[in-house]
């Protein structure tokens with residue numbers, strides 16, 4: 001399946017009675033790469049979980065290739081092509097790498113696991129290891145690989161580089177870039193490492209207190225240190 005477009009219109013969402021996101025609107029063309037930036041606690045994770053239908057929505061539309069999925073439950077949104085790699089790296093710690101991948105293949109044949117091993121050869125070497133025996137970087141690769149085996153047409157990545165060594169970050173970013181280049185997945189990346197996010201993304205939205213305060217091209221943000229200091233913090237770019 002080719003990548004899908006994503007359009008969010010007037011999304012208002014939060015947790016129980018607490019409204020976190022207000023009036024969120026943006027569009028991501030099919031096959032493109034968007035970075036979602038902002039300081040801690042500004043609503044980035046809430047945005048991704050709201051797109052997946054994992055918390056409360058008060059209003060607004062979420063259009064996947066033009067079809068509104070906002071009223072659908074999470075499992076149905078997954079079936080329609082949304083895939084999330086959560087910040088918590090949710091792998092099964094007591095299952096092997098291969099067993100974790102089998103969970104991700106949905107109704108496809110076991111052979112597709114080779115795709116995950118092509119993407120991250122390290123996982124093949126460790127295929128009989130249990131989840132808890134993996135390093136943080138390997139756990140993240142497994143979490144990403146498992147989501148990708150579900151063939152998402154829009155992939156949501158929540159701070160995939162958090163706490164990882166630079167060499168592992170490079171390996172992950174290279175894999176995301178290859179994935180984006182395949183034309184099969186539109187990618188939304190939430191990331192604190194600004195340089196990596198701007199190297200990867202074509203466009204950017206910046207969240208502040210649950211609202212979009214800036215939306216534009218990655219190269220425009222990179223060139224505007226004043227903007228970076230204002231919304232992301234001093235030292236964001238080197």
Ligand SMILES: Nc1ncnc2c1ncn2[C@@H]1O[C@H](COP(=O)(O)OP(=O)(O)OP(=O)(O)O)[C@@H](O)[C@H]1O
Pocket residue numbers: 015018020038039040041042043044045046047
């Ligand atoms: N389960 C929850 N119940 C109530 N409020 C929550 C819940 N999770 C997050 N929030 C609140 O929502 C706001 C946005 O949090 P969120 O985690 O989306 O921000 P973030 O930009 O992803 O931050 P970080 O970079 O620290 O992960 C914060 O004020 C937070 O306290």
